[in-house]
Amino acid sequence: MCIRVEGRAYIGGHFVRIRLGREGCKTVQFSNDYIILPGMVDIHVHFRDWELAHKETLEGGAAAALAGGVVAVGDMPNTKPHIRTAELYKKRLGEGARLPIVYRVHMGVPVDLRELDIARPPTVKVYPEDVAEFGWGHIEALARRCAGLGCTLIFHCEDPAYFKDGERPPEAEMACVEKARRLAWDTEARVHLTHVSLPQTVDIARGWATVDVTPHHLFLDRENCKLGGLCLVNPRLREPGLRKLLLARLAAGLVDIYATDHAPHTPEEKKSDSPPPGICSLDIALSLLLSLWKRGVLTLDDVVRLYSHRPARFLNVNNDIIGGVFTIIKLEEFTVRGEEFAGRCKYTPFEGFRAFGVVVATAVGGKIFFRNGEVYDV
Numbered sequence: 001m002c003i004r005v006e007g008r009a010y011i012g013g014h015f016v017r018i019r020l021g022r023e024g025c026k027t028v029q030f031s032n033d034y035i036i037l038p039g040m041v042d043i044h045v046h047f048r049d050w051e052l053a054h055k056e057t058l059e060g061g062a063a064a065a066l067a068g069g070v071v072a073v074g075d076m077p078n079t080k081p082h083i084r085t086a087e088l089y090k091k092r093l094g095e096g097a098r099l100p101i102v103y104r105v106h107m108g109v110p111v112d113l114r115e116l117d118i119a120r121p122p123t124v125k126v127y128p129e130d131v132a133e134f135g136w137g138h139i140e141a142l143a144r145r146c147a148g149l150g151c152t153l154i155f156h157c158e159d160p161a162y163f164k165d166g167e168r169p170p171e172a173e174m175a176c177v178e179k180a181r182r183l184a185w186d187t188e189a190r191v192h193l194t195h196v197s198l199p200q201t202v203d204i205a206r207g208w209a210t211v212d213v214t215p216h217h218l219f220l221d222r223e224n225c226k227l228g229g230l231c232l233v234n235p236r237l238r239e240p241g242l243r244k245l246l247l248a249r250l251a252a253g254l255v256d257i258y259a260t261d262h263a264p265h266t267p268e269e270k271k272s273d274s275p276p277p278g279i280c281s282l283d284i285a286l287s288l289l290l291s292l293w294k295r296g297v298l299t300l301d302d303v304v305r306l307y308s309h310r311p312a313r314f315l316n317v318n319n320d321i322i323g324g325v326f327t328i329i330k331l332e333e334f335t336v337r338g339e340e341f342a343g344r345c346k347y348t349p350f351e352g353f354r355a356f357g358v359v360v361a362t363a364v365g366g367k368i369f370f371r372n373g374e375v376y377d378v
Contacts (some may be wrong), residue, residue, distance in 0.1 A: 121296025
């Protein structure tokens with residue numbers, strides 16, 4: 001859309017009045033009831049597609065991102081087929097390049113590590129299923145290869161040796177963290193621990209790994225989320241005390257990145273007797289984070305650092321407001337309604353939550369792709 005935006009932007013820790021857009025375009029002025037923020041960046045999403053297109057597509061995922069003020073994503077490789085080869089990795093990047101958002105994909109663990117030399121991915125995602133299938137020896141060899149190539153290992157850190165009868169206890173996360181720490185020291189590979197669920201993980205990771213936390217591990221727990229399959233996620237939701245301690249780590253500035261782990265499934269799958277793990281929150285993640293700002297738990301600097309600047313650096317994305325990469329937020333509360341989500345996923349355990357900050361527009365490269373609930377060119 002050819003719109004010139006004028007309003008109050010948050011740049012460098014200060015509010016400034018700016019005008020964004022090309023001359024000759026219609027100018028839309030936003031009052032102080034709105035703020036312009038740099039575009040958000042989510043390093044952990046699942047856009048499915050391919051043989052899982054009935055759950056979500058690249059286009060649907062991009063629509064959800066834009067509706068949530070997100071301008072760039074890091075997509076996960078556990079597609080069907082799993083992205084373990086350079087050929088699939090490059091194919092996915094090519095398909096994602098057609099989206100209006102900035103698209104990155106994390107490569108999966110290759111069976112043959114020589115695939116890394118061909119693909120040269122900046123990031124590789126390690127799942128518990130990879131540990132179970134290939135063993136920790138293969139993961140160590142992967143870490144050594146990544147150290148040489150300069151790629152970062154992203155761990156879904158749960159040791160499958162601790163899984164039993166469908167349960168995935170906190171001890172599985174702690175055991176994996178210890179093994180990942182030894183790998184980081186022994187191989188000098190860069191390590192990132194994603195969707196950590198325990199405050200102890202945040203503490204232990206300092207000095208050798210970066211960490212991200214999700215909206216569901218910050219806002220949901222076993223007591224306030226009892227919706228069966230809708231609340232099922234890996235790692236599991238924790239007890240209220242652990243959730244509150246994790247939130248305290250976020251407020252103390254000890255968490256590096258905020259990321260959704262947006263994971264769509266069909267409603268029928270989530271309501272079945274064997275629901276797959278995953279929670280949808282990409283449309284509302286920024287608003288949930290802004291609700292912590294509204295409550296005084298975080299500063300606006302914290303919000304921008306956690307969900308914009310640091311993840312942008314992690315994915316090597318330029319999301320500068322002046323460069324036309326921004327989101328416009330109306331400063332008001334609203335009630336979360338899954339049916340209003342922009343992607344294929346129209347349900348959420350956050351249904352009925354009070355969030356703050358309505359995304360009214362999202363722009364990438366100076367072009368507005370989302371405005372007032374409508375998504376364009378996706």
